[in-house]
Amino acid sequence: MSANQPVRVAIIGLGFGAEFIPIYQNYPGVEMYAICRRDQKGLDEAGDKYGIPARYTDYHELLKDPKIDAVHINSPIPDHGWMSVAALKAGKHVACTVPMGTSVEECRAIVEAQRASGKVYMMMETVVYSREYLYVKELYDKGVLGRLQFLRGSHMQDMDGWPSYWPGLPPMWYATHCVSPCLAILSEPGKPALAESVVCHGSGKIRDDLVRHYGSPFAIESATFKIKGSDVVAEVTRSLFDTARQYRESFDAYGSKASFEWQLAEHQKPLIHTKSSEAHPIPEPEIAKETEVPDYARLLPEGIQRFTMPAAIQDAEHLSFLQGGGHGGSHPHLVNAFLQAVQGKKPAFPDAPTSANWTMVGICAHESAMKGGDRVTIPNF
Numbered sequence: 001m002s003a004n005q006p007v008r009v010a011i012i013g014l015g016f017g018a019e020f021i022p023i024y025q026n027y028p029g030v031e032m033y034a035i036c037r038r039d040q041k042g043l044d045e046a047g048d049k050y051g052i053p054a055r056y057t058d059y060h061e062l063l064k065d066p067k068i069d070a071v072h073i074n075s076p077i078p079d080h081g082w083m084s085v086a087a088l089k090a091g092k093h094v095a096c097t098v099p100m101g102t103s104v105e106e107c108r109a110i111v112e113a114q115r116a117s118g119k120v121y122m123m124m125e126t127v128v129y130s131r132e133y134l135y136v137k138e139l140y141d142k143g144v145l146g147r148l149q150f151l152r153g154s155h156m157q158d159m160d161g162w163p164s165y166w167p168g169l170p171p172m173w174y175a176t177h178c179v180s181p182c183l184a185i186l187s188e189p190g191k192p193a194l195a196e197s198v199v200c201h202g203s204g205k206i207r208d209d210l211v212r213h214y215g216s217p218f219a220i221e222s223a224t225f226k227i228k229g230s231d232v233v234a235e236v237t238r239s240l241f242d243t244a245r246q247y248r249e250s251f252d253a254y255g256s257k258a259s260f261e262w263q264l265a266e267h268q269k270p271l272i273h274t275k276s277s278e279a280h281p282i283p284e285p286e287i288a289k290e291t292e293v294p295d296y297a298r299l300l301p302e303g304i305q306r307f308t309m310p311a312a313i314q315d316a317e318h319l320s321f322l323q324g325g326g327h328g329g330s331h332p333h334l335v336n337a338f339l340q341a342v343q344g345k346k347p348a349f350p351d352a353p354t355s356a357n358w359t360m361v362g363i364c365a366h367e368s369a370m371k372g373g374d375r376v377t378i379p380n381f
């Protein structure tokens with residue numbers, strides 16, 4: 001691929017994955033070249049709708065296509081690991097939806113394959129490119145929050161009725177949405193904050209017909225994890241089945257000067273709590289104030305700015321988009337970050353070792369819960 005040639009992208013998996021097609025199509029210097037799904041009819045429908053020339057029902061055949069520079073994987077969770085490794089070994093850049101994998105071994109294999117190939121690997125974590133996260137990060141970087149004292153994430157979702165790989169999934173195997181903001185906010189360019197150990201408790205019990213799939217009995221898993229080189233501890237909570245709760249993917253950041261707290265229910269607004277002091281006393285009722293979260297489309301190339309808004313998303317009816325609150329307008333930011341990494345303008349964030357760390361917090365948390373809350377050290381690659 002020379003500097004003047006377009007980056008040719010292939011998207012694998014066209015459920016959630018289809019939401020990204022028009023974003024790549026509107027990105028300068030990119031050719032949205034190929035798509036892949038197993039079902040020929042669905043493949044052709046998407047190919048005709050978006051005018052995409054190269055179509056594959058077999059992923060291995062797609063990887064043999066020398067024209068493809070980069071793959072964006074949106075397949076079912078059990079396929080993320082092997083598909084990422086195969087693509088890196090075939091010399092392709094890889095963007096993959098969350099989680100990176102479902103075991104420490106899979107994460108390790110991807111990090112090793114990425115290093116051996118020298119290609120880009122980026123886990124496409126929506127939360128750290130959502131407008132809410134970008135807002136809190138901006139407040140922290142500008143000093144508004146002061147010193148960070150504690151971080152909390154939660155992701156509660158009712159997955160009854162979702163595809164076959166979801167029933168009974170250990171909640172913490174899909175924890176990156178609540179883990180990632182806690183680590184990203186403490187990261188600096190080239191110096192990612194990494195989790196070093198985790199303690200997790202499992203609570204309650206899901207239906208027996210769900211437990212048999214993965215042998216994971218808990219309705220809720222709740223973990224605290226230590227961050228390397230920091231005195232800040234983060235807490236994350238996950239549920240997937242048999243718990244009554246509206247969808248919530250939240251992030252709270254408690255600082256010495258101000259704190260950000262996610263809204264309790266959709267259609268409410270988040271709160272900023274400001275510390276009262278002798279010099280600047282604040283009456284108790286005014287300590288907590290609702291805040292308006294701005295959009296960050298201005299950070300993007302003009303052609304894809306509109307995709308931060310749900311109205312511009314082609315497949316805004318997809319369940320993940322509806323339940324996920326539009327993922328905070330993150331999709332075009334993710335595409336931009338990945339392509340900037342492929343074009344050598346900026347390192348991927350999260351890169352392979354960071355993606356592994358974010359994913360393994362959850363994997364090790366589930367291990368801890370299964371051991372009754374023993375502390376588990378997170379492997380360091």
Ligand SMILES: NC(=O)c1ccc[n+]([C@@H]2O[C@H](COP(=O)([O-])OP(=O)(O)OC[C@H]3O[C@@H](n4cnc5c(N)ncnc54)[C@H](O)[C@@H]3O)[C@@H](O)[C@H]2O)c1
Pocket residue numbers: 012013014015016017036037038039057058059074075076077079097098099124125126163320321324327
């Ligand atoms: N906020 C987020 O980051 C977010 C939101 C939604 C979904 N996701 C992730 O995206 C992935 C897909 O979710 P979904 O709801 O679209 O799932 P889905 O099961 O509806 O769709 C999966 C797609 O992958 C294709 N596929 C399956 N196996 C394949 C194979 N071997 N080769 C080629 N294609 C194959 C299917 O044909 C289908 O198009 C999941 O892993 C999920 O975790 C992430």
